[in-house]
Amino acid sequence: MPECTAKTNALMPLEVSGLNLDLAGQLLIDGIDLTISEPGVTVIMGYNGAGKSLLLRLLHGLISQTSGTILWAGQTQSNAVRQRQAMVFQSPVLLRRSVSANIDFALKVRGQLDAAWRDELLELVGLADLSARPARLLSGGEQQRLSLARALSCRPDVLLLDEPTANLDPASVAVIEDILKSACAEGVKIIFVTHDIGQAKRLGDEIVFLHQGKVAEQSAAEAFFTHPTSQVAQAYLEGRIVV
Amino acid sequence: MQDGGSAFALAFGLLASADADLLEIIGLSLRVSLTALLASCLIGLPLGALVATCRFPGRSAVMVLMNALMGLPPVVVGLIVYLQLSRTGPLGWMQLLYTPTAMIIAQTILITPIIAALSRQVLEDLHTEYSEQFRSLNVPWRSEIAALLWDGRFTLMTVALAGFGRSIAEVGAVIIVGGNIDHLTRVMTTAIALETSKGDLPLALALGLVLLVIALAVNALVFVMRQAAAKFAYA
Ligand SMILES: Nc1ncnc2c1ncn2[C@@H]1O[C@H](COP(=O)(O)OP(=O)(O)OP(=O)(O)O)[C@@H](O)[C@H]1O
Numbered sequence: 001m002p003e004c005t006a007k008t009n010a011l012m013p014l015e016v017s018g019l020n021l022d023l024a025g026q027l028l029i030d031g032i033d034l035t036i037s038e039p040g041v042t043v044i045m046g047y048n049g050a051g052k053s054l055l056l057r058l059l060h061g062l063i064s065q066t067s068g069t070i071l072w073a074g075q076t077q078s079n080a081v082r083q084r085q086a087m088v089f090q091s092p093v094l095l096r097r098s099v100s101a102n103i104d105f106a107l108k109v110r111g112q113l114d115a116a117w118r119d120e121l122l123e124l125v126g127l128a129d130l131s132a133r134p135a136r137l138l139s140g141g142e143q144q145r146l147s148l149a150r151a152l153s154c155r156p157d158v159l160l161l162d163e164p165t166a167n168l169d170p171a172s173v174a175v176i177e178d179i180l181k182s183a184c185a186e187g188v189k190i191i192f193v194t195h196d197i198g199q200a201k202r203l204g205d206e207i208v209f210l211h212q213g214k215v216a217e218q219s220a221a222e223a224f225f226t227h228p229t230s231q232v233a234q235a236y237l238e239g240r241i242v243v
Numbered sequence: 244m245q246d247g248g249s250a251f252a253l254a255f256g257l258l259a260s261a262d263a264d265l266l267e268i269i270g271l272s273l274r275v276s277l278t279a280l281l282a283s284c285l286i287g288l289p290l291g292a293l294v295a296t297c298r299f300p301g302r303s304a305v306m307v308l309m310n311a312l313m314g315l316p317p318v319v320v321g322l323i324v325y326l327q328l329s330r331t332g333p334l335g336w337m338q339l340l341y342t343p344t345a346m347i348i349a350q351t352i353l354i355t356p357i358i359a360a361l362s363r364q365v366l367e368d369l370h371t372e373y374s375e376q377f378r379s380l381n382v383p384w385r386s387e388i389a390a391l392l393w394d395g396r397f398t399l400m401t402v403a404l405a406g407f408g409r410s411i412a413e414v415g416a417v418i419i420v421g422g423n424i425d426h427l428t429r430v431m432t433t434a435i436a437l438e439t440s441k442g443d444l445p446l447a448l449a450l451g452l453v454l455l456v457i458a459l460a461v462n463a464l465v466f467v468m469r470q471a472a473a474k475f476a477y478a
C-alpha cells in the first residue's frame with residue numbers, strides 16, 4: 001500500500017488570518033480570522049452566497065486571496081501541501097472516462113496506480129457494479145459518490161467537502177456519513193460544507209458559521225445547536241431569511 | 244465534345260474499369276491531402292493545446308490571428324508558397340516547385356490554422372471544465388495536456404476531418420505550386436479544372452463523382468464520431 005496513511009495529522013492546525021478576497025470590486029471574503037486545531041469534523045454553514053465554497057477554494061489554494069494568510073501546520077499552500085488534501089466540489093467534475101478510469105487517473109498522477117485499492121473504494125461507495133460505465137452517464141448522486149471515492153483514493157490528511165451529500169438518497173447519505181466517520185477515526189481532518197442541519201448535528205464536532213464573507217460564529221457543535229451566540233445563526237437554525 | 248448523358252456513361256465506364264490514370268490522380272490527391280493533414284495535426288494540435296491552456300501576453304491577438312487564418316484564400320497561399328519556392332525565391336535552391344512536396348506544403352499552411360483554431364476551442368472548453376479538479380489533484384502540465392487530448396479525441400477527430408475536407412477539395416493552392424503536371428502533380432481538383440476546360444468531360448465527371456463520395460464519407464464519419472461521443476458521454 002502507498003505510504004500516506006496518516007494517523008497523526010501532518011497539516012493541523014489550520015490558521016487563517018486577515019483573509020480577504022476581492023473579486024470584481026466586491027469583498028466576497030471579508031477579513032476572516034479562523035483557527036481550526038481540533039481533529040474531527042468542522043462543519044461550515046451559512047446562507048447561500050455566504051462565501052462557503054470560496055473559502056474552501058481559498059483553503060485548498062485553487063484561488064489566491066487578495067490579502068491575508070492561510071497556514072497549514074505553519075506552511076503556506078504549495079503542491080506538497082495540496083498533495084495531502086483532497087477536495088470534493090459542489091458539482092462533481094468527472095473525466096470523460098469510465099468510473100474506474102476516473103479513480104485510476106488520480107492514482108496515476110501520484111504514481112500510485114493500485115487496482116485492488118481502487119476496487120475497494122468503489123465497493124465502499126457502492127459503485128463496484130458500475131465500474132465500467134462512462135462516469136458522466138452516472139446519476140447525480142452516483143457522480144458525487146465517485147468524486148468522494150476519488151478524493152479518498154489519495155489517502156489525504158485533510159478532506160475538503162462542498163455539500164458532498166446534496167443529491168444523495170437517505171441510504172447513500174448514511175453510507176457516506178459512515179465513510180466520513182471512519183476516515184475521521186483514522187485521523188483525517190474533515191472540513192465540510194452542508195445545509196443539512198441534521199447532518200451537521202450527526203457529524204460535526206465544531207461549527208463555523210459564515211455570513212456575508214465573515215465568520216459570524218465558531219463554536220463546538222453542541223453549543224452551536226443549543227445556544228447559537230450570533231443572531232444570524234439563530235435565524236438560520238430557525239429557518240428565517242436574513243438580509 | 245460530348246453531351247451530358249454520354250459523358251456520364253463514359254464517366255461511369257472509367258470508374259467501373261478502374262482506369263489507371265484515374266486511380267493515379269485519386270491516389271496522389273489522397274497522398275497529398277492526408278500528408279498535409281498529418282503535418283497540420285502535428286503542428287496545429289500542440290499549438291491549439293498551448294493557447295488553450297496557457298495565459299500569456301498577446302494571447303487574444305494569437306487567437307484572433309488563428310481564427311482569421313482559417314479563412315485564408317487558397318490562391319493566396321499558393322501564391323505565397325510559389326514566391327518562396329520559385330527559382331528566384333529564398334527556398335528556390337530546394338527545387339520543390341511543381342512537386343507533390345510543394346503541394347503538401349501549401350495545403351499544410353492552408354489547414355494548420357483550421358486545426359489549431361478549432362482544437363483550441365475544443366481544448367479550452369475542456370480545460371475550463373477540468374482545471375480546478377486538475378489543480379486539486381496536482382496534475383502536472385504535460386499529463387493535463389495528454390488528458391485533454393485524450394478526452395477530446397472524438398471532437399478532435401471531427402476537427403481533423405474538417406481540415407481534410409478543405410484540403411482535398413481546394414484547387415487554388417495546388418494548381419499554382421503543383422502546376423497540374425500529368426503523372427506528377429495532377430490531383431483531382433486540378434484535373435477537373437483542366438479537363439473541363441479542354442472539353443474532356445468524362446474524366447472530369449468521374450473525378451467529380453469521386454470527390455463527392457469522399458465529401459460524403461467525411462461527413463458520414465463526422466456523424467459517426469458525434470454519435471460515438473454522445474454514446475459514451477464524451478461530448
Ligand atoms: N468568480 C466570481 N466572481 C464574482 N463573484 C463570485 C465569484 N464566485 C462567487 N462569487 C460570489 O461570491 C459569493 C459567495 O459564493 P460562494 O459560492 O462561496 O457561496 P456559498 O456560500 O458556497 O453558497 P451556496 O450555499 O449557494 O453554495 C456569491 O454571492 C457569489 O455570487
Ligand SMILES: [Mg+2]
Nearest residue numbers: 052053090162
Ligand atoms: Mg457553495
